[in-house]
Amino acid sequence: MFNDGFPVHLRDDVTKIIKLISSMPYNNSTIGESQDIDEYVQDDIVIKFPYRIYYIDNSDKYIDSLNVQQKMILHCIYSRSCDGFVRQKHLKLLLMMDYENWAIPYIVKICDEYVIEIVEMTYEILKERDTEEIKKFCLENNALFYKSYNRMISYWNEYYRLKYNNFQEYVGRKLFEDCFGYSI
Known part of the structure; x- marks a missing residue:
């Protein structure tokens, strides 16, 4: 397994x-x-x-x-x-x-899944930590990481867009950019 x-x-x-x-x-x-x-x-x-x-x-x-x-x-x-x-x-x-x-x-x-409470909790714990090793991992898995980012956006669009109508304020975006190193 x-x-x-x-x-x-x-x-x-x-x-x-x-x-x-x-x-x-x-x-x-x-x-x-x-x-x-x-x-x-x-x-x-x-x-x-x-x-x-x-x-x-x-x-x-x-x-x-x-x-x-x-x-x-x-x-x-x-x-x-x-x-x-x-x-x-x-x-x-x-x-x-x-x-x-x-x-x-x-x-x-x-963190690319639909349970927002998990995304919020993860961001709250990681936002003050050094996440350079996570960023390195995400860069090493660039194609999969972009897919994960897109999944996170899709779940925001489907389930959380009304609550977080400004994507820039959405916790999933903050987690992926601030802690995981996503950049456009």
Whole structure:
């Protein structure tokens, strides 16, 4: 499921986390993860992970037994949950850590989605931080980053244009430009 979603040196930790994740899917779903795969390059290494996972979040049962690196892996994996509340919870916990660069693809990916509360939370946390490593990652994945930017605009246009009628004030635009380095 996520073996290609992290650097090779984390393989044992990833395997441990995957074994801990519940195999019980949400709402009797017949799949555990989507067939759609997100693929990025980071430091010349291909990173791949499922667009969505459909497993119930059972992490409260074992998170205290994990080391910091394992917690980061867990938060990255659950940032792909089909449940927006679970995605937000784990992204917030990840952003509050001194996260490693290998977590950046998960942070960037979740921000091109439609849940504005996640975009707002991410911007509030990142706006005062040094995001040069995120900007470097976005530049390295330029074509995918532009696609993400366009998705963010599409969601603004479809769902949030009435609330934020001035795109320059929209939090998604601020996040992508101020924190991720998007420029025209």
